[in-house]
Amino acid sequence: MTIDINKIRKDFPILEEKIHGKALVYLDNAATTQKPRQVIDKLTEYYYKYNSNIHRGVHYLSNKSTDGNENARAIVQNFIHAKHSHEVIFTSGTTDSVNLVANSFGDRYIGQGDEVIVSEMEHHSNIVPWQLLCERKKAKLKVLPFDDSGELMIEKLDGLITDSTKIIAINHISNSLGTINPIGEIIKIAHARNVRVLVDAAQSIQHKKIDVQELDVDFLVFSGHKIYGPTGIGVLYGKEELLNAMPPWKGGGEMIQEVTFEKTTYNELPFKFEAGTPNYIDAIGLGAAIEYVQSIGLHEIDAYEQELVEYATQKLLTIKGLKIYGTAKEKTSVISFLVDGIHFYDMGMLLDQLGIAVRTGTHCTEPVMQHFKIDGTVRASFSFYNTKEEIDVFYNGILKVCAMFAH
Numbered sequence: 001m002t003i004d005i006n007k008i009r010k011d012f013p014i015l016e017e018k019i020h021g022k023a024l025v026y027l028d029n030a031a032t033t034q035k036p037r038q039v040i041d042k043l044t045e046y047y048y049k050y051n052s053n054i055h056r057g058v059h060y061l062s063n064k065s066t067d068g069n070e071n072a073r074a075i076v077q078n079f080i081h082a083k084h085s086h087e088v089i090f091t092s093g094t095t096d097s098v099n100l101v102a103n104s105f106g107d108r109y110i111g112q113g114d115e116v117i118v119s120e121m122e123h124h125s126n127i128v129p130w131q132l133l134c135e136r137k138k139a140k141l142k143v144l145p146f147d148d149s150g151e152l153m154i155e156k157l158d159g160l161i162t163d164s165t166k167i168i169a170i171n172h173i174s175n176s177l178g179t180i181n182p183i184g185e186i187i188k189i190a191h192a193r194n195v196r197v198l199v200d201a202a203q204s205i206q207h208k209k210i211d212v213q214e215l216d217v218d219f220l221v222f223s224g225h226k227i228y229g230p231t232g233i234g235v236l237y238g239k240e241e242l243l244n245a246m247p248p249w250k251g252g253g254e255m256i257q258e259v260t261f262e263k264t265t266y267n268e269l270p271f272k273f274e275a276g277t278p279n280y281i282d283a284i285g286l287g288a289a290i291e292y293v294q295s296i297g298l299h300e301i302d303a304y305e306q307e308l309v310e311y312a313t314q315k316l317l318t319i320k321g322l323k324i325y326g327t328a329k330e331k332t333s334v335i336s337f338l339v340d341g342i343h344f345y346d347m348g349m350l351l352d353q354l355g356i357a358v359r360t361g362t363h364c365t366e367p368v369m370q371h372f373k374i375d376g377t378v379r380a381s382f383s384f385y386n387t388k389e390e391i392d393v394f395y396n397g398i399l400k401v402c403a404m405f406a407h
């Protein structure tokens with residue numbers, strides 16, 4: 001099967017919008033993806049017909065919403081091939097999921113003098129929760145560096161690990177460089193030294209097939225809104241034995257078994273980690289988004305997006321003074337760049353006038369910018385609903401901006 005681009009584009013109503021009178025060229029997919037009708041309709045259907053708080057009701061609507069929520073959990077389970085559906089915890093997003101692990105796992109297993117390893121190319125959401133934990137526990141945060149092409153220096157990992165290392169938190173795909181990290185290899189190195197691994201899949205879940213059992217990953221986190229689902233919903237996958245051994249992080253709602261003023265006991269998985277009224281409608285929307293992605297096929301999506309990135313890279317490299325940051329051999333979906341003498345904000349704002357949406361700045365990866373001694377980049381990020389014609393518009397747009405700056 002190949003991508004039927006015309007059919008796909010019709011699924012995304014926003015792609016028909018005009019921006020400043022120009023056809024929208026949406027190249028900000030790493031920040032958030034647009035939503036297909038199938039997801040929007042599912043949300044509307046539930047709000048119109050079935051909305052009711054879950055887990056606590058005996059009535060029809062409550063059962064309907066509860067079933068929808070648990071069905072969505074099963075969809076996620078199958079999508080990432082988790083052994084049990086209760087290993088899938090719904091959170092508000094990647095950031096929330098990392099914070100959950102940093103607080104709960106961190107509380108139980110990380111103490112004074114222990115170590116946490118992150119990489120130099122992490123999103124702030126996979127740095128700061130660990131920094132907060134390390135400050136609280138007087139533990140140490142260590143950093144696995146990357147080289148100037150944007151590839152992790154894997155050969156340094158074993159040397160960074162010590163008997164005090166408890167967890168490595170690492171992204172699968174970098175949101176500012178596009179590098180695909182060898183997470184399978186990292187997990188093997190870590191496990192050989194008895195170290196747990198959290199993989200931030202925020203930028204890979206929408207592009208790459210992930211099998212958590214095959215990878216043997218301990219924790220995997222991602223956001224719904226980056227895989228064509230709603231905002232405000234995300235996933236923490238964790239191995240059953242780890243999640244069972246971890247204390248709850250937030251209290252209240254469905255996470256309890258029994259409450260007295262003397263002692264409270266906690267619910268079983270996954271509810272132990274889902275305090276308060278869960279975001280069940282958006283969980284159901286996430287389920288619809290995953291089904292949509294599956295209906296196209298991750299393999300097809302990946303192959304087509306790879307073609308787009310290669311096409312865009314070759315075109316951009318012909319532009320005088322343009323430098324791409326992130327040239328790893330294994331990379332996908334993201335092109336970060338600067339053009340000599342043109343500030344990234346100017347580039348972004350002028351492209352916007354042409355209807356082209358790109359992101360500018362540090363992309364919440366300030367250490368990546370520090371590595372290259374720059375303040376930020378322009379980032380174009382691609383989805384399977386983008387076309388080569390849109391990349392041509394983007395390329396011509398950059399040329400126009402360069403002409404304005406007399407390049």
Ligand code: PLP
Pocket residue numbers: 030031093094095096123125126171173174175200202203223
């Ligand atoms: N990790 C990576 C690699 C990301 O790209 C992002 C968002 O851009 C996040 C974490 C944070 O995701 P969220 O803001 O949805 O929690």
